[in-house]
Amino acid sequence: xxILLVLPFIALLWVPxxxxxxxxxxxxxxxxxxxxxxxxxTSLLIWLVYRQGRRKGDE
Amino acid sequence: MPRAINWTALSVFxxxxxxxxxxxxxxxxxxxxxxxxxxxxxxxxxxxxxxxWITWFLVGGDFYTAYTVIAVPALxxxxxxxxxxxxxxxxxxxxxxxIIMPRLWDAAHxxxxxxxxxxxxxRYGSRALELAVAVTAVxxxxxxxxxxxxxxxxxIKALGLTGELPLAAAFVILALYxxxxxxxxxxxxxxxxxxxxxxxxxxAVVLVPAKLGGYSAVFASAGAAFAAKGGAxxxxxxxxxxxxxxxxxxxxxLAAFMYPHTLTGIxxxxxxxxxxxNAVFLPAYTVLLGLIALLGYMAYAARxxxxxxxxxxxxxxxxxxxASFAGFAFAAIAIGALVPAAVxxxxxxxxxxxxxxxxxxxxxxxxxxxxxxxxxxSLVVKLGALAFILYLPTQFALxxxxxxxxxxxxxxxxxxxxxxxxxxxxxxxxLGWAAGLAGGTTLAFMDGVKPVHTFAIGGEHYTIYTGLxxxxxxxxxxxxxxxxxxxxMTRAPRAGVGS
Numbered sequence: 083x084x085i086l087l088v089l090p091f092i093a094l095l096w097v098p099x100x101x102x103x104x105x106x107x108x109x110x111x112x113x114x115x116x117x118x119x120x121x122x123x124t125s126l127l128i129w130l131v132y133r134q135g136r137r138k139g140d141e
Numbered sequence: 142m143p144r145a146i147n148w149t150a151l152s153v154f155x156x157x158x159x160x161x162x163x164x165x166x167x168x169x170x171x172x173x174x175x176x177x178x179x180x181x182x183x184x185x186x187x188x189x190x191x192x193x194w195i196t197w198f199l200v201g202g203d204f205y206t207a208y209t210v211i212a213v214p215a216l217x218x219x220x221x222x223x224x225x226x227x228x229x230x231x232x233x234x235x236x237x238x239x240i241i242m243p244r245l246w247d248a249a250h251x252x253x254x255x256x257x258x259x260x261x262x263x264r265y266g267s268r269a270l271e272l273a274v275a276v277t278a279v280x281x282x283x284x285x286x287x288x289x290x291x292x293x294x295x296x297i298k299a300l301g302l303t304g305e306l307p308l309a310a311a312f313v314i315l316a317l318y319x320x321x322x323x324x325x326x327x328x329x330x331x332x333x334x335x336x337x338x339x340x341x342x343x344x345a346v347v348l349v350p351a352k353l354g355g356y357s358a359v360f361a362s363a364g365a366a367f368a369a370k371g372g373a374x375x376x377x378x379x380x381x382x383x384x385x386x387x388x389x390x391x392x393x394x395l396a397a398f399m400y401p402h403t404l405t406g407i408x409x410x411x412x413x414x415x416x417x418x419n420a421v422f423l424p425a426y427t428v429l430l431g432l433i434a435l436l437g438y439m440a441y442a443a444r445x446x447x448x449x450x451x452x453x454x455x456x457x458x459x460x461x462x463x464a465s466f467a468g469f470a471f472a473a474i475a476i477g478a479l480v481p482a483a484v485x486x487x488x489x490x491x492x493x494x495x496x497x498x499x500x501x502x503x504x505x506x507x508x509x510x511x512x513x514x515x516x517x518x519s520l521v522v523k524l525g526a527l528a529f530i531l532y533l534p535t536q537f538a539l540x541x542x543x544x545x546x547x548x549x550x551x552x553x554x555x556x557x558x559x560x561x562x563x564x565x566x567x568x569x570x571x572l573g574w575a576a577g578l579a580g581g582t583t584l585a586f587m588d589g590v591k592p593v594h595t596f597a598i599g600g601e602h603y604t605i606y607t608g609l610x611x612x613x614x615x616x617x618x619x620x621x622x623x624x625x626x627x628x629x630m631t632r633a634p635r636a637g638v639g640s
Contacts, residue, residue: 084240087236087239087240090232090233090236091233091236091391094229094232094233094387094390095229095233095387095390095391096387097378097383097386097387098383101222101377101378101383102377103376103377106357106360108356109355109356109357109358109359109360110356110360111360111376111377113222113225113376113377113378114225114431114435117225117228117229117232117431118228118428118431120229120232121228121232121424121427121428121431122424122428124232124233124235124236124424125235125421125422125424125425127236128235128236128239128420128421129421131239132239132417132418132420132421135417
């Protein structure tokens with residue numbers, strides 16, 4: 083499950099993947115909305131790992 | 142930007158400043174535990190009893206500093222996409238916090254440690270390694286405090302005030318209530334600051350594009366301005382900027398929670414679970430930071446006449462907001478400087494007390510005595526930062542802060558590795574730290590105090606964050622030294638048996 087936390091690193095450190103203006107969303111180029119989108123996605127991934135840790139009884 | 146004093150904005154500003162001053166002094170009674178009062182845990186860590194909400198406001202208020210609010214849009218205004226590395230940086234920091242910080246909290250909580258250097262001494266029993274971590278942290282923090290003053294100076298100027306008196310007065314007030322209330326003061330003020338900043342940014346990202354013709358118009362005018370400007374600017378990254386962008390994001394994310402101000406927020410948490418939950422919810426501030434960064438582009442659409450990049454945000458607010466709301470926004474930024482400045486000075490004071498005073502001057506100091514020393518040191522630290530900004534050029538503080546970032550990253554192996562595995566011993570980590578620090582600062586100086594270093598392999602040029610290069614050297618040195626040491630250690634007794 084913790085492996086999920088690797089995803090933001092791949093998604094954000096592989097910069098050529100998102101270094102484009104298109105497709106734009108509401109006038110915002112891809113480069114910007116893609117990175118902003120990874121904020122809630124990362125939050126969600128951490129929450130999933132956290133929830134599983136609670137079930138297994140971390141503390 | 143010499144302008145007439147804006148009385149409406151100034152009165153709103155003063156109102157909120159007085160409000161947080163009252164809060165700051167009242168904070169000493171807030172959340173008071175049953176523990177004995179005069180104890181460093183009380184003054185320096187708020188009684189180690191901050192729950193998820195308080196920690197969220199405190200760490201959010203202290204990690205996303207006033208200087209960030211000024212400097213990130215300024216950089217985005219100047220160079221475009223490259224300035225956005227703050228966004229991946231402040232996303233990637235949270236998986237790192239989630240994995241590392243609950244363990245560090247555990248180690249600190251069990252033994253009553255107050256600083257990262259305490260944890261290091263507790264694990265390795267090496268005064269040298271403890272001192273290395275402590276000195277690096279203090280050196281990296283001092284210019285950071287000074288930069289908070291720069292953030293405050295910019296908004297004070299935007300209100301039309303001149304001279305250094307307002308800045309000095311604000312800072313002395315801050316020093317006094319931090320002295321009396323300790324970490325509880327910035328924790329309480331952080332509520333006000335964060336709510337104000339959220340309001341300002343939400344209004345700005347809705348209102349400003351509406352006034353300027355929508356986000357497509359904002360990006361179009363910024364794109365046109367960069368096309369005219371040329372060079373390494375633009376709405377997307379140039380090919381040679383890809384590696385610097387990624388390495389700055391990763392290196393900064395690794396370094397972020399090695400600073401005393403962020404760690405103080407961690408150690409003050411009530412439980413490891415508090416920290417895990419905060420790793421889930423703190424990214425809300427990163428959304429805010431991304432939106433703040435976009436203000437840099439809005440400045441183009443608003444056709445502002447800007448002389449120094451740092452004026453982007455105040456000039457935008459002055460141009461597009463009614464005076465009273467501009468005053469509110471400036472107060473939010475100025476109060477935004479008080480929170481991190483207070484926590485940084487408390488963090489530095491805790492380090493001085495625990496890892497210098499207790500270690501070398503007065504080993505039998507009582508917890509009450511520690512609190513007394515730390516309170517006085519926090520005053521000295523703040524006055525030092527004030528003198529720094531008043532008497533030395535701002536560029537000096539900027540350069541030192543940049544070097545500080547490279548240096549603080551070099552404490553990562555010593556602070557973190559021992560939480561996960563038990564292979565390294567103090568000498569290896571110490572030599573790694575020394576190699577990383579020497580290598581990193583030398584490279585940075587050779588490059589003219591730039592954060593990135595370019596080197597050529599087979600005709601190809603690669604540019605990468607110097608701090609990350611230094612960290613690689615640091616870890617490699619530690620591994621080699623530890624490996625050699627293990628070999629010698631296992632060989633020595635065998636040789637003894639054979640002879």
